[in-house]
Amino acid sequence: MIVMLMHQIFLKDICRIVNGLLKTALGVTPGSTTTLTPAQDQTFRIESVKCLATILKSIGSWMDQQLKIGDFSPKLSEVSLNSLDNPNIFIGEDGSGIDYELQSESYIPDLSGASSLEQRRAYKIELQKGISLFNRKPSKGIDFLTKSKKIGHSPEDVASFLRNTSGLNASMIGDYLGERDEFPIKVMHAYVDALNFEGMDFGEAIRHYLRGFRLPGEAQKIDRVMEKFAERYCKCNPNSFTSADTAYVLAYSVIMLNTDAHNMMVKDKMSKSDFIRNNRGIDDGKDLPEAYLSTLYDQIVNNEIKMSADSSVPQNKQPSSVIKLLGLDNIINLVNWKQAEDKALGANDLLIKNIQEKFKAKSGKSETVFYVITDTTILRFMMEVCWAPMMAAFSMTLDQCDDKAATSQCLQGFRSAVHVTSVMCMQTQRDAFVTSVAKFTYLHCVADMKQKNVDAVKAIISIAIEDGDYLQEAWEHVLTCLSRFEHLHLLGEGAPTDASFLTAPMIESEEKTQKSSTTTASKRTNALQNPAVMAAVRGGSYDSTTAKNNASPLVTSDQINNFISNVNLLDQIGIFELNHIFAHSQRLNSNAIVAFVEALCKVSITELQSPTDPRIFCLTKIVEIAHYNMNRIRLVWSRIWKVLSDFFVSVGLSENLSVAIFVMDSLRQLAMKFLEREELANYNFQNEFLRPFAVVMQKSNASEVRELVVRCVSQMVLSRVNNIKSGWKSVFTVFTAAAADDRKSIVLLAFETMEKIVRDYFPYITETETTTFTDCVKCLITFTSSKFSSDASLNAIAFLRFCAVKLAEEGFVCHEKDADHQPNSIDSSDGNAIVHKDDHVYFWVPLLAGLARLTTDTRPTIRKGAVEVLFDILKDHGQLFSQSFWTNIFESVIYPLFSSEICTPNGQSNSTEDESWNFETKTVAVKCLVDLYVTFFDVMRPELSRVTSVVTNFIKSPYKQNASTGMSVFQRLTDGLASKLSKEEWKEILLCFKESAADTFVVFDKIIKMMLDIQIPEKNESYSEAGQYSDHDIYNEDEEEANMETSSYAIVKMKNHMALQLLIVQGIIKLYETHRRSFCAEHMGIMLEMLSVITSHASEVSSESGLHMKFHKACSLLEISEPAVIHFENESYQSYLRLLQALLHDNPSLSQYMNIEKQIMLVSVKILRTYLNCAGHGPPKDASHRDSVVHWALPLGSAKKEELSARTSLVLHVMRLLSGLERECFRRNLPLLFPLLANLIRCEHSSGEVQVALYDIFQSSIGPIISV
Structure with missing residues (x-):
């Protein structure tokens, strides 16, 4: 109670003192009487203000002494x-x-x-x-x-x-x-x-790191040392953090925690929750696991980080030895620790407790003791009770009095008040004092400016220089004053305003209009009447940021003269003093510089957004302070750049074209300077620095700005390529956006730089992260889609081939490694992504996958070029790939080329254009696939069934061109692999071939059903008059027209179907002729079965008389040729017999095993019977009718004669085959053949060629048997 009472009395007394001085400073109130003369009253007022200023100055001096502000220990x-x-x-x-x-x-x-x-x-x-x-x-x-x-x-x-x-x-x-x-x-x-940090916990790694040396005292040196530690730790433990930036920030946090926890001078220790909160979002925007940070906190708090020799140093010898031991005395302010500031606000209880303990200790003594206070927290209580009266005294005195001594004391009081409240983190009070001084500058209302206002400007400058570390949000008021001062300085010198070029088109047109109506004598007056000068002359409130419309269009001559006179007062302050503030920014601490930059960006946006008088003063200063502070440690510079990056993006997207161009050029200057610094591996700051270029490029609507961005980035690449690391990502993002631009000049400009990058700087791309090369490939692929230049598109594809060549030259080999040295597999959300354990896969996969995507392009040249380059790369560099990589390439790149999803563009089908697109692309692709597979068969042997399936899928295509291509590449495949295939592999190929051939019969079944379901009209009926049509007639006519369209489609399909069957038959024959030595009985059985099925199918087709009639009617009406059914049957049987005959002659033992002789007889008998039936001779009559009279048959119709003539060639082929059989073979089968041959003798409709062939058989084969 005693302490509380003393505290209350103390505050009450100081409040009474300040209030008393306030009353004196304000002077005699109006209407009251006093015995003081005006001179005495003025003296009292000045002395009162002086006392208040002295109080604040004393408070500030004592505070500086206690906090050792400005004292630097060795x-x-x-x-x-x-x-x-x-x-x-x-x-x-x-x-x-x-x-x-x-x-x-x-x-x-x-x-x-x-x-x-x-x-x-x-x-x-x-x-x-x-x-x-x-x-x-x-x-x-x-x-x-x-x-x-x-x-x-x-x-x-x-x-x-x-x-x-x-x-x-x-x-x-x-x-x-x-x-x-x-x-x-x-x-x-x-x-x-x-040093080897592999497997070490992060805290343990830092301990191990700091055993051999002490951290230097200079922040820049610490930054370099810790930056390298973070990179090394991430290399030794690649799965520990997302990037080295995370380890870098966490390392600083650990060092700070160690200092905080083990420094005896730190009273308010950091809690675990504070430590976790301070490290939020450091892992590339995400939080590290809370359990991990909690464990790390416990390790550091329970076990201090020391050098190996430090354990012998007694802790009670020097309380601050820990912080000096680690060299941390100069980096306490590197991280934005706010807990100490927050806790200081509630320190009343600590102060009361301290006073209570001291009173208790002295309670037994009677003498009076003077207590010396060292805790600066007491200043907060003092300022809280007296700041308002002090500010009132200074403000009112400064406003009402023009006396030099009084105003000087007031401004000194303001400066001291700002100093104390800033250092004590009293934000409200600090902002109130700074705002008051800023308003008293009268920079917003120059017409009323006096000397005391100029002194206020000087005070603002002093505050900025002396208390910049503590101003925080108050920087905005300070910088606003500086901006207005610079504006007035330019107006006073008569220099052209920034608006003269930021709004050049508008202003130029206005000047041309005025020139025609003004005289030389009035030019000076008109110059003074420009919007910027008039706005400054009229003035406004402190909070007004832009010139407002005024009812009066012009200002008077008196106002202008007064303005010029007052502006001349500002000549007392040199522009170099303003520049000194910005140059001095490199001395601000880490938190202060961030606050300074934030405020400067706000003021700059206000300047640039002015509709009548946009200015770039703060923008130029942003570039300057960025240069000044670029050498700060990475942790601080990252915080600065986060603010600047958002600023440059915002202003770069400005609707004012001149402003946007100016700011992007300013960003270019900064980037060129920044890229002089080398970036270590696994860091991402270059990418963050260049990100504004990418964002503006993607979002800007102004083509001039986009072109400027491309030029800026091109210049940076060409001049700083040695130092670009993570920045490649932003570079390729810019060029990718440029490749898709709707301006041809931008596309060609970007492609020119991309060409230079790929040709000359390719090693710089591959030496960084693998994703850099992926971005490069994506960029080139985007260029292939350019709608302006096909040459650029084809060149982009050629560069993709060039990339593959460079990858091979640089040794990017995808061979399998030992299991112990394999990195983790890729985890990709892309369903087509390839997963492989070799790091080099990350370079090859984007390249190949990108080319595969180009095969879906709508332009034929691009599709063809992409397919050819894709397979050329695989063929030229396939020796670099392992079997597992080949498997993944086939699954994710090659096979999808032949899937329905990518064969039909935009998911559409059944159109002539789409079919042509499919045919062209797939034809080139399947040929390239077969050549590739033959070349690398030894590695890709497991893919035989899938590759064969792809090829045979072409064979069963309903389109003749595809089927022809399928047979061609099938022959190509078997010819290339013949000597390498085992019996089982041959069987696998032949079975796949057989399955595809069987699938083609489904088309025929559909044709039969289609033709049987429709009615073909007997003849075309025409009507002479339109009035003769009835509704029924119109309906029938529409139905007949639809039936004829269906018939036409069916006829075309039928012809294609027969042509495809003949292609298969020819393919089988050629397969045997080329590789007969490789075939066993099982293989021949498969091929003979295929031929047997096809010939049987041909025979069934020719026997469908009803189908023939419909085809005949439809073809007559459509005036097209009929399907050559008989030709199809003849060719099928001839090929079948040719293969059986060759097999009987070439391999007698195999023929005997497979009973080839019997198959020949069965086929021959079937052919002869078909011929006899066509000639009108059924099976031979029994013996009871042998003596009956023979009558000549009726003449055959024209259709039968044509059919009989068409079948003659097949019968001749059979008879020649029979005559060529060995005698014993013929003898064994004579009972089966003789009745048919006898019937041919009495067949009067057979051709002379058949009779001659029959004569030969009787003479050469039957005669010798009878004679015997």
């Missing part, structure tokens, strides 16, 4: 440097001396071959000298040791020296590893690459 490495004067003693990690004689032995090489002990001693002394020099100046020490040949010149040798040599100062090792020069960077890389 680095640990600079302590006790005098002890280094002794070359044999060096300062150890705990400050104790270490004798080199004991510690440097670990690096001394084997000198057993030295000539004397003196040489060893001299070597040792020189080595100690180098180590001593290193501990003072690391770079000079390394130079000395390398020149004296104590260590090698390579980065690996130096790294080994730093890692293994005792006696080196750990702080100096860390300092050297963090240097920015080229050689120390290489040494640092070699040092880290020598």
Whole structure:
């Protein structure tokens, strides 16, 4: 209670003091009486304001003293440097001396071959000298040791020296590893690459990493060291994080947690929930598992990260040793830790508790004790009760008084108030004071400006420079003032405004109109009447950001003169002072620079969006501060760029073309500067940096902006290609969008750069992530779809072939590896994605899959080119692929080419154009497939059945061209593989062939059913007059027309069907003639069965008299030729008999096993009987009728004569075959043949050729048998 009472009394007293001073500062209230003279009253008011300003200044000074603001403690490495004067003693990690004689032995090489002990001693002394020099100046020490040949010149040798040599100062090792020069960077890389973090937990890896050195004190050096650690950890543990950026950020968080948890000076420790919250979204926008972060938190909190020698350092010797030990005293502000700020707001209880404890401790003593307060939290209470009266006093005095001394004290009070409230994180109070000063600048209303307002501008500049680290959101008010000041400065100098070129077309037209109606004398007046000047002269409220319409179109001469006079007051402030603020931005801490950039972007957008007076002041400053701060550590620069990236995208899509072009050019300048920095592997920041180009390219409606983006990216690629890593993704995204652009110039411009990239810079693409090459392929494929230039499309396909050649040259081989060295399989959501365990697959698959997709293009040249290039790549480089890779390629790339989904564009079918599209593409593809399969048969042998199925699917196609192609490539396949096929493989091919042939009969069944279901009219009937048609007649006519269309279709299908059967028959015969030595009885049985089925089918077709009649009627009406049914039957039987005869002659033993003789007799008998039936002679009569009188038959009709004539050739073929049989064979079958031959004798309608052939049989075959 006593403490609370004292606290209340204290605050009440200070409140009374401030209020009293406020009343005095405001002077005598109107209507009241006073004995003071005006001079005395003015003096009291000035002194009161001075007192208030002095209070704030004292508060600020005490706060700075307690918080050590501006006090920089020396680095640990600079302590006790005098002890280094002794070359044999060096300062150890705990400050104790270490004798080199004991510690440097670990690096001394084997000198057993030295000539004397003196040489060893001299070597040792020189080595100690180098180590001593290193501990003072690391770079000079390394130079000395390398020149004296104590260590090698390579980065690996130096790294080994730093890692293994005792006696080196750990702080100096860390300092050297963090240097920015080229050689120390290489040494640092070699040092880290020598460490093995494989299988280590992240916390354990950091401990292992920091055992050999202390982190340097400079933030830039720490950034380089931790950046390399993150890359190395991700290489050793590729599945640990999405990218190295995640490990990089998490490493900083772990270091911060270690400092927070084990530094005795930190009172408010970070909780586990705080640690988890601070690391949200660091894994490429996703959260790391909470359990993982929780475990990591427990490890660090329970076990401090130390160097190996730190365990011996007593903790009570120096409370802040932990933070200095790790070199973290200068990086506490690297991460946006807000918990300390938040907890400070509720520190009342802590303060009360502290006072209570002190009173209790002194309660037994009677003397009065003065307590010295060191906790700055008390300032918050003081400012909370007195800030409002103070601001009122300063504001009213500054507004009402023009006295130099009074206004100076007021502005000093404002500055002190801003300083205290900013440092104490009192956001509301800070913003109130900053806003008040900004309003008093009167930059928004120059006509009323006075000297005190100019002083207010100076105060704003001072605040920006001195308290920039603490302004946060208040930066927006400061930068708004600076923007307005610069605007007035340009107007005062008479320089052209930014609007003169940002809105050039509009302004130029207005000037042309005015020139025709003005005189030379009035030009100056008109110049002063431009919108920008008039808006500035009229002025406005502080919050107004754009010029508003005014009822008066012009301003008066007095207003203009007053404006010019007041603008001249601003000459007291040089433009260099404004520039100093932006140059000074590189000194702002990590949180402050982000807030500064955010505010600058807001003000810039306000400038650019002005409809009457757009300006680019802040935009140019954004480019400047980006240059100034680009060398910040990656963690901070990433936060800065996130803000800038969104800004550039927003402004790059502006409707004002000039603004959009200007901002994209500014982004180009930044990108060129940024790409001078080399990016390590597995990082993604380049891609994030260039992302605005890609977004603007995809979303901008202005062709000029899109063309500029392409030119900017092209320039960056051509000039910075050595340093581009992850940025390739954005580059190809830009060019992909350009390839699909509707402006020809943009397409050709982008393709020109793509051509340069693929031809000259291909290794840079493949050395980065595999997805980079995928993006390149997608880009080239998009160019093939260009509607402007077929040459560009074909060249893009040619570049895809070139990519394959370069992949092969660079050794991207897809051979199978040992199981222990295989990376994880790909997990893709794409159903056609190939899964393989070889990393190089990721390069080949996009290339091949992309070409496969091009086979669906609507342009014939592109389709054909894509198919040819696809199979050429596989054929030329197939030796690089493993069997498993081939299997995946067949499943995901080749077989889908012949599926129904991609054979018909847009899912449509049954159109002549689509059928032609299918035929052209599939014909080229199947020929290429067969050639490819024959070439790599040994590797792709398991695919035999699938490949054969693809080929035979062409054979059973209802289209003659496809069937012809199928038979051609089938012959090609068997000819190419004949010597390599086993008996089982031959059987597999023949069975697939047989199955396809059997499927063709389904078409015939449909034709028969179709023809039987329709009625063919007897003749065409015509009517002479339209009036003779009745509704019934019209219906019948429509039905007959439909029937005739159906008949026409059926006839065409019938002809195609017979042609296909003959192709199959010819293919069987050719297959036997070419590969008969490879066939066994089982193989021949399959082929003979196929021929038997086809001949039987042909015989059935010819015997369908009703079908023939319908075909005859339809063909007569349609005036087309009839299907050659008899020819089909003759050719089928002749081929069948030819194969049987050849088999009987070539392989007697096989013929006897398969009973070929019997098959010949059965076929011959069937043919002779068919001929006799056609001639009108049925089977021979029995014996009871042999003596009856023979009568001549009636003459045959014309149709029968034509049929009999057509069958003559087949009968002659049979009779010649019979006459050529061996005597014993003929004798055995004579009882079966003789009755048929006898009937031929009495067949008066047979041709003379048949009679001659019959004579030959009787003379050459039957005669000798009878004579015997």
